Amino acid sequence: MSRRTERVNGLLLREISDIITGHINDPRLSAFTTVTGVDTSSDLSMAKVFVSVLGNQAAKEDTLAALRSASGFVRRSLRQRLTLRIVPAMDFRIDDSIERGAELIKLIDKVAPDPED
Numbered sequence: 001m002s003r004r005t006e007r008v009n010g011l012l013l014r015e016i017s018d019i020i021t022g023h024i025n026d027p028r029l030s031a032f033t034t035v036t037g038v039d040t041s042s043d044l045s046m047a048k049v050f051v052s053v054l055g056n057q058a059a060k061e062d063t064l065a066a067l068r069s070a071s072g073f074v075r076r077s078l079r080q081r082l083t084l085r086i087v088p089a090m091d092f093r094i095d096d097s098i099e100r101g102a103e104l105i106k107l108i109d110k111v112a113p114d115p116e117d
Helices: 003-023 057-069 071-081 097-111
Strands: 033-040 046-053 089-094
Touching: 003 033, 003 046, 003 071, 046 057, 057 071, 057 089, 071 089
Parallel strands: 046 089
Antiparallel strands: 033 046
């Protein structure tokens, strides 16, 4: 990944997070939605946006549907905020790595002996 792509990923992550938390008024959008990563293609035409949603599976699906329907609004907002020649189209995806990590920690704690014993 080139330095430019990394910088664009970081910039998109910050701006998309701000737009989602402050400018989208969709009741399907969970209050506990966090943008965890952005992965743009090499030509900067597509961006995979990974979001973490705290809640059950229905809340995740509703949030994902809300984000996908608001993708045009997010792209227009990015076009106004940024000075990029090409603002990538966004593909929102659920990132469940935080939940998987928490489950692994629970399993390790269950199996590993407590060092204080």
